[in-house]
Amino acid sequence: GAGVSQSPSNKVTEKGKDVELRCDPISGHTALYWYRQSLGQGLEFLIYFQGNSAPDKSGLPSDRFSAERTGGSVSTLTIQRTQQEDSAVYLCASSSSRAEKLFFGSGTQLSVL
C-alpha cells in the first residue's frame, strides 16, 4: 500500500487477555518503530527494528510486551495479560533509513476494560 497500515484500528479487550497489534510498513522501508501515545504523555518509544539488526527493545515497559518483525516487513506487537494502564493509542512508523523522515500509521486505539 501507499502508507503504513495498522490493524485493528480499535481494540477493546478485558483485563488479563492477550492482544496482538499489526503493522504493515511502507514497502522497502527498512526501519520500523512502535510508539505508545497516551493523553498528555506524548509519544513513548517502545521498540525499533532496523533491517536484520537486533531490535532496540529498550522502551518496552514490561516483559508483558513483545514485538517481532517477520521477513523484514510486517510487525506484530503483542501485549500479554493486558492491564488498564495499557490503554492507549499504539502507533507504528517506518522509514527508508535510520531516523530519516518517519511515516506514521493511523494507530490502534486499545481500550482495556
Added chain:
Amino acid sequence: AQSVSQHNHHVILSEAASLELGCNYSYGGTVNLFWYVQYPGQHLQLLLKYFSGDPLVKGIKGFEAEFIKSKFSFNLRKPSVQWSDTAEYFCAVTSSGNTGKLIFGQGTTLQVKP
C-alpha cells in the same frame, strides 16, 4: 539517556499572532532534530528536520526552527499563525549515527482562534 522536553503543553493564540514553541533535549553528542505535527484526525507528519549545516531550518507551511547547540534547544517558530495551524506539535531527537531510536517530547497542543 536521551530525553526531550517541551515547555508548553497548551498554547492558545489568535490568528496572525507569532508562535514560538520551546524544545530542549538532553544528550551530549551530535544529534538530529525534528518537529512533527499531528492535525486533528490525521497522521503524524514531518514538519522540518535538522541534521547539520545552517542551524536555521525551514519547513512546510512557513514554519522554521533554530538549533542552538549551546542551549540544547530547537525551538519552533512561525511569524503569523493561521487557524489551520491548530494541531499538536512534537519535538523529537535522535543521536547521529546511532541505531536511529527517535525520542519524542510530550507534545504541545496549539489552538488558533479565528
